[in-house]
Amino acid sequence: MxxxxxxxxxxxxxxxxxxxxxxxxxxxxxxxxxxxxxxxxxxxxxxxxxxxxxxxxxxxxxxDVVTKRFATAELPSWNLLTRTNKNYTFVSFRLTVIWCIGCVLRYVILFPMRVALTCIGMIWLVCCTAILGYFPEGRFKRFLYWHISLITFRILSRAVSAIVTYHNRENRAKPGGICVANHTSPIDVAMLASDNCYALVGQTQGGFIGVIQTALNKAASHIWFERAEIKDRQAVAKRLREHVEDPTKLPILIFPEGTCINNTSVMQFKKGSFEVGGTIYPAAIKYDARFGDAFWNSSKQNYIHYLAMMMSSWAIVCDVWYLPPMHKRDDESSVEFANRVKSKIAEQGGLLDLNWDGLLKRSYVKREWKEQQQKDFSQRLKLT
Structure with missing residues (x-):
């Protein structure tokens, strides 16, 4: 002792x-x-x-500080909405009546209206982009697409009763720059694109998201990758760099985490988007889970199931902070720059800053991460 x-x-x-x-x-x-x-x-x-x-x-x-970021965060109190795996438990007759009234309001009144708004938004997007695709490239086409995009994503945001508060709008991304943000769900795109127009980056998808990708690609220059092409970092970096260097193209929107996190933390940013060059425009997104949890657990839910949950929630309430533009310093690497941007986003959004890779959701811990932990422990036991 x-x-x-x-x-x-x-x-x-x-x-x-x-x-x-x-x-x-x-x-x-x-x-x-x-x-x-x-x-x-x-x-x-x-x-x-x-x-x-x-x-x-x-x-x-x-x-465990890592794996619990891939599941829905617990609320301190029940919001008459939270979906759980527990069996029904009777609390009081009054609470049961209130819950039943809420179900009728959400599923009988709000849900059909939101489905109708989604259909209207999709029809508007597909028809307008199909027509706009025949226009020659130029300022007039970019002007039309700007307004078509804003109207589309605002309609889709209304389809989930989104209530978004934007802070410091003077820091919004501009052409030649890259907007990076923390990632909670695919509707992050709608939250940001309702206030600005972006070139989207991502993997080619099918289904509902694939329809949106195809429509958007007809009217503007977006960057979609095949699964095999994503593994080729040089090819990805080349396409991003060419886009950033063209002043006539829209600013790029990227979620460097690469996967959806439950909006309680910000996990490791991939360095690829920070090697391209150009100005980085950070954005922090924070949802209020009391009215509806925006997190998408993609390992358990398909996108249609997720949309149904969003449309049957009370509302999607969030704050978006546009942070001042950031540039890579001469004396820092791409990884250090990515970590600096990540820490700023986490600080502004009130999120926990973690250095763990978000892809641990679907893969085993990398060998180098295990070796790093072993090295840290051995240093604490070292006698010299």
Whole structure:
């Protein structure tokens, strides 16, 4: 056991005040903050040295900081809407009546109206882009597409009763730039494209999303990749660079996380979009889950099922912050630049900044990540 003199304990108590910060400080003293656990002059272990490893092991079992980002976040209170896997539990007759009235309102009144709005928006998009495709390239065509795109995405946003508050609109992306944002669901595109016009980047899809991609591609220059082509980083970077260097084309919209996260954190940004050059326009999106959870768990729900859930919610309420433009410094790598942008987005949106790869949702942990953890642990055990 580590011996502490009475004078040391008295000094420690005098330094700490009766506040939340002092409680945290005392916990770090008891559990053990991240410091070298070996007393180098003595070169011997103490019983308290194992507390750090016990703490990490328990956290990995009961409160994994990574995998819970791929599931719907829990609400502090029931919103008469939350879908759970638990069986029905009777609470009170009054609450049951209120819930039944809400179901009638959402499924009998709101849902049909929202489906009708979605159909109107899709018909408008397909017809307008089909006609616009015959126009020659030029300023007039870009002018028409700008308004067609805004109207389309605003109609589709109304189809889920979106209530969006935009902050710092003077920082919106401009031609020759790249807008990057945290990713919660495909409707992130509608939230951003209702206020600005973008060139979209993504993998070629089928079904409902495929119809939208095909229609948009007829009227403007968007960047769609086949699955095999995405693996060729040089080809992807080349197409992005060519687009950014053309001042007549729309700013690019990219979600560097590469997958949907439950809007409680921002995970690792892929460095590809930060190697292209040009100005980066960060945007932070934060949803209010009390009225409807916008997160898409793509491993459990197809897109039509997800849309049905969105259309049967109370509303989709979110805030969008446009952050000041950012440029890569001469002394930083693409990875460092990506992390700097990510931290700014997380800070503005009130999200947790994580360095873990979001693709862990569908794949195993990479070998280099395991080796990094092993290296960190070994450094804490090193006697030299």
């Amino acid at each position: 580590r011996e502490e003199s009475a004078e040391d304990l008295t000094a420690l108590d005098a330094e700490q005040t009766n506040t939340a910060a002092s409680v945290i400080t005392r916990e770090d003293v008891i559990v053990g903050a991240e410091q070298p656990i070996i007393n180098i002059p003595l070169k011997e272990y103490h019983l308290g040295d194992i507390t750090y490893f016990i703490k990490k092991g328990v956290e990995a079992i009961i409160d």
